[in-house]
Amino acid sequence: MNKIPATVITGFLGAGKTTLIRHLIENAGGRRLALIINEFGDVGVDGALVKGCGDDACPEEDIIELANGCICCTVADDFLPTMQRLLDRPTPPDHIIIETSGLALPKPLVKAFQWPDIRTRATVDGVIALIDADALAAGRFAHDEEALAAARAADPTLDHDSPIEELFEDQLACADxxxxxxxxxxxxxxxATLEQDLAGEIRPGVRIIRTARGQIDPAILLGLDAGVENQIDARPSHHDDEDDHDHDDFESFIVDLGVLGNPEPLLAALTQATAAHDILRVKGFVAVAGRPARLVIQAVGPRIQHHYDRPWQANEQRTSRLVVIGQHGLDRAAIEAALGAQTVAA
Structure with missing residues (x-):
């Protein structure tokens, strides 16, 4: 019996995973796709963006959100039952695409495909690691080597890798x-420099392809036939010797803002708060008075983008909610005050 292929799309916060998935849906080429979308935080922003594309190749009932944490830590409780329900359907999908949280390790997820109820019916066709070239060039995934050398001279017990650096390297190490x-x-x-540096972080034979806005022929991604679950032990990671992996190094919270009369003060405040508090990621929807469409805000480090995507639906509450993600120790009260003080209720 042929196994249903699954593609795991990994990559750090804001790399463009959701944009890539929307492109795959819009260019499915007749494939029936199912999506499993995981987010670090309690608001399903990515799932809502994908559902907004309304494509027949992936109807809303085939878009499954796991927005209760990191998928690599909830495999038994959330991911495996979700996979079983997809595989048990009278007409299962042709291909399953799994978007991990930007803070997820891909290896525990791949290992779940060794589970007895899964391994005979599904296989990991390939692991795709998405890299934000602009963030990589800005050095957001690695230490400043000169500063690190000075710190290590002062404290020889200092760990080499930061939580972000380890996560980035683990995602690359698992990639096909x-x-x-x-x-x-x-x-x-x-x-060219980035590609040269990346070549030293990946396994031999793994290709690096340049993309902009996630635009790539789906045939390149879907159909790698890697059978990753059968060779996962050959892909070492920083967390192989750990019984459990958690994300105590990171945290997230939601900022509720209501309806805004003008989004510009919020965007300015967000720029200042991101710099002041070293926020890694902000995403969410904003309701603007007099505008029928919702405003999407996507911030990766200091880079903030926004656009109106679709009208608010009749069954949706018109309100503004942003998910803020950063390393542990964020000053939530200060961030909420900075953003909330700039809002203007309609």
Whole structure:
């Protein structure tokens, strides 16, 4: 019996995973796709963005959200039952796409495909690691080596890798294909340097492909036939010797803002708060008075983007909610005050 292929799309916060998935849906080529979307935080922003595309290749009932934490930590409780329900359908999907949280380790997820109820019916076709070229060029995934050397001289017990650096390296180590995304934000010389550096972090034979806005032929991603679950032990990670993996190094919370009369003060406040508090990621929807469409806000480090995507639906509450993600120790009260003080109720 043929196994249903599953593609795992991993990548750090804001790499463009959801944009890539929307592109895959819009160019499915007749495949019936099912999506499992995981988010670090309690608001399903990515799932809501994908559902908004309304494509027949992936109807809303085939988009499953796991928004209760990191998928690599909830495999038994959430992921396995979800997979079983998909596989037990009278007409199962042709291909399953799994978008992990930007803070997830792909390896525990791949190992779940060794589970007896899964391994005979599904296989990991490939692990795709998406990299934000602009963020990588800015050094957001690695230590400043000179500063690190000075710190280690002062304290020889200092760990080499930061939580972000370890996570980034683990996602690369598990990849069958690396997409260097957002290349439109980086010049050609910088891209060449990034590719050279990445080549030292990935396994031999793993390709690096440049993309902008997640635009790539789906045939390149779907159909790798890697059978990753059968060779996962050959892909080492920083967390192989750990019985449990958790995300105590990171935290998230929700900022509720109501309806805004003008989003510009919020965007300005968000720019200042991101810099002041070293916020990694902000995403969410904003309700603007007099505007029928919801405003999508996507912030990755200091880079903040926003656009109106679709009208608010009749059954939706028109309100503004942002998910804020950063390393442990965020000053929630100060961030909420900074953002809330700038809102103007309609």
């Amino acid at each position: 294909l690396v997409l260097l995304n957002k290349t439109d934000l980086v010049d050609a010389d910088t891209l």
